[in-house]
Amino acid sequence: MKQIKTAIIGAAGYTGGELLRLLVHHPACELVYVHSNSQKGKKVSVVHPDLIGDCELVFTDEVQTEGIEAVFLGLPHGETKGFLEKHSFNPETVIIDLSTDFRNEAHGFVYGLPEVNKSKIQKAKRIANPGCFASAIQLALLPAVAKGWAKNQIHISGITGSTGAGKKLAETSHFSYRTGNMSVYKLFDHQHLAEISQTFSQVNTDFDSELLFVPYRGNFTRGIWITAYLPFEGTIEEALSAYREFYVGAAFTHVSDQDIDLKQVVNTNKCIIHLQVKKGQLVIYSVIDNLLKGASGQAVQNFNLAFGLDEKEGLRLKSIAF
Template sequence: MKKIKTAIIGAAGYTGGELLRLLVHHPYCDLVYVHSNSQKGKKVIDVHPDLIGDTDLIFTDNVDTEGIDAVFLGLPHGETKGFLEKHHFSTDTVIIDLSTDFRDESNGFVYGLPEVNKPKIKTAKKIANPGCFATGIQLALAPAIAKGWVKDTVQISGITGSTGAGKKLAETSHFSYRTGNMSVYKLFTHQHLKEIKQTFGQLNPEFNQELLFVPYRGNFSRGIWITAYFSFDGELEEAKKVYKDFYHDAPFMHVSDLDIDMKQAVNTNKCILHIQKENGQLVIYSAIDNLLKGASGQAVQNLNLAFGLEETTGLNLKSIAF
């Protein structure tokens, strides 16, 4: 097939860098240009030195909307709306936004969680990529929500690596703060709860239970671990079957009968789940890579769906275990 002429707007950060690493090797993408106001004129390899030998691209602050088949927007939250008001892409251009701006499915955007919205994503021209915590939590609970099992408050805890805070320095992302340390932030008020509740309401219009989410900053660079649990009267084997059936056509979803750990998912586009039942509670563990399945990998997965490609194209990743 003809190569997909692709651009990245905001390619200097962690998610932009991950998009570059994926797209320079994507067999059906022609990465035309990479945009960055802060790094304009610099070689990509000067900012992302691990890409030496992979690309000769130079960052530009020019936005060329002509002839672009797909554009990824890696701008800071709150800036995408203004950017799209200023720069008008063709109605045939697939726009994939990685910010929070359109996750409410406003302005014609489709929420890009493939395991729930695959049919809509396949015909979409505007896709709002989910948040990282939101992805791990939704994939942990979606089958249970859809079955109507959740009758009471859901308890959720999640820990994320330091790359989840972005590349811009802040006190809580400094090595001296993060290493050997843990802390809670945005207790019960995390911004991803809004999009999570939106999806759960679509899966089950009667769902209105509380989601009590405790987010933790972890002392590692990448990965997300979610633990979610709720009261459950059914049998464990029933729950496992429901989960495996729900995700039967989701190539990156894996429901493991064995205990799991976060490193199984790091450096992959997988979400790996494990289910237990203890003391009348159904407990779901969910592991993803925050920069891949939680951001750039999922964005490329959405690109593949929107262009009719095999969902896993360019995403069969795993180079290290330790």
């Protein structure tokens, strides 16, 4: 298998560490260098101890553009635009950005949600990876939106693990704050709502519903649980049929007849969905790993698509289960 010369820019955080964990074992990836300004000169396995014995690379603060075929950008939100203005990569280099900077499909970037944009991603050289909450919410609601079932207001709640806040310490990510605790943040005003509405309008040009999203901070490390509901006059059989038809070609999104739980997806690139029809409402549950299907795993999925590889290459991961 051909080795694709790859670099990771901004690889010291949680998503960078997950990218490394996936790519060091990816059969088509040759990691040329790993960039970090804060960790330059340190071995990768010192910063990410889970990679002891798997990666001998040393972090560098130098940016090499020549000969690089794929670049993953794990920079903080708002810094990617400036970085790409300063560092010019070959137009044929595939750039996958994990920040919010290009999710509005500006500057030639394709929005990297494979369940909707697979054919675009396969041709793209610039890919904007979706946000974690955005991925889980979109996958929960896309079939209903496409069918025109999502009208007026859509009620959504979601709880995310502490790794969703990033590696940099903040009061609300400290162990003493999170443990035995829950809290709401960015009520009805989460930054991911813009990209969600953009995708919903793509699959249904008549979509104009208001998304009322309540995000919770959870007292666990990994995973996202979404609950969404909307008025529905159909049967559970009709709902299941629509969802299964929409996701028939999806490599990682599955509709379950059984009740689901978060541990089914932790450490995997899966999204698992469960539906119920009750009291005139279609209730949708959606679970993902925020660091994988919500970030680094989906980025590798997009890498595979952009280079014509098996979509599941390097992502055949088993959940922790218990």
